[in-house]
Amino acid sequence: GNSVTQMEGPVTLSEEAFLTINCTYTATGYPSLFWxxxxxxxxxxxxxxxxxxxxxxxxxxxxATYRKETTSFHLEKGSVQVxxxxxxxxxxSDQTGANNLFFGTGTRLTVIP
Amino acid sequence: xxxxxxxxxxxxQPVGSPLSLECTxxxxxxxxxxxxxxxxxxxxxxxxxxxxxxxxxSEVPQNLSASRPQDRQFILSSKxxxxxxxxxxxxxWSGQGQNQPQHFGDGTRLSIL
Numbered sequence: 001g002n003s004v005t006q007m008e009g010p011v012t013l014s015e016e017a018f019l020t021i022n023c024t025y026t027a028t029g030y031p032s033l034f035w036x037x038x039x040x041x042x043x044x045x046x047x048x049x050x051x052x053x054x055x056x057x058x059x060x061x062x063x064a065t066y067r068k069e070t071t072s073f074h075l076e077k078g079s080v081q082v083x084x085x086x087x088x089x090x091x092x093s094d095q096t097g098a099n100n101l102f103f104g105t106g107t108r109l110t111v112i113p
Numbered sequence: 114x115x116x117x118x119x120x121x122x123x124x125x126q127p128v129g130s131p132l133s134l135e136c137t138x139x140x141x142x143x144x145x146x147x148x149x150x151x152x153x154x155x156x157x158x159x160x161x162x163x164x165x166x167x168x169x170x171s172e173v174p175q176n177l178s179a180s181r182p183q184d185r186q187f188i189l190s191s192k193x194x195x196x197x198x199x200x201x202x203x204x205x206w207s208g209q210g211q212n213q214p215q216h217f218g219d220g221t222r223l224s225i226l
Contacts, residue, residue, distance in 0.1 A: 032214075042219055044157075044205075046214045093213075098164055099210075099212075101159070103156050103157045106155075106156050
């Protein structure tokens with residue numbers, strides 16, 4: 001079956017620190033992988049995606065590389081800002097036409113000045 | 114561009130009362146539509162999805178139902194709310210075809226008293 005395992009939070013970092021949030025997956029076939037971000041009181045926003053092995057998704061300084069050999073899609077950012085404080089969700093989509101997403105439990109990131 | 118609207122943003126309802134949450138999408142046709150629930154501090158649970166008018170798939174047994182009376186309208190309902198129905202409800206849409214990301218509304222926070 002499909003599932004996503006995400007690094008437990010919360011994560012607290014100082015401004016300009018390096019961020020890694022680990023995400024591994026189990027899937028049948030070749031899923032697409034996504035990172036979503038949720039700011040307080042809001043819905044989820046697509047942060048980045050990758051649709052095949054070795055693809056690197058990037059946006060707003062965040063990056064993640066689709067690693068088929070380790071079934072991972074770790075989120076990284078070289079220098080976090082206070083405005084990056086949010087909950088981050090890793091997700092994979094099934095290969096049906098319904099595009100159902102399987103989410104990790106989310107990782108809360110707090111960046112302090 | 115495509116937009117998704119969800120309302121109301123906040124709702125407080127007594128136990129046993131009915132519920133109707135509405136979601137509409139603009140700027141696209143024949144989208145896949147989804148309802149999720151996010152309990153406090155938890156990940157997202159897919160409740161329903163729809164790949165077309167009148168086509169509803171339920172992911173979990175529950176006290177809720179969904180309907181899609183028009184192509185870009187998705188409604189979440191209940192005849193009698195339970196305390197356990199409290200949570201943050203998110204509507205999302207995606208394009209047809211594989212590997213399409215989902216795009217989320219701003220959510221409805223439902224509190225049951």
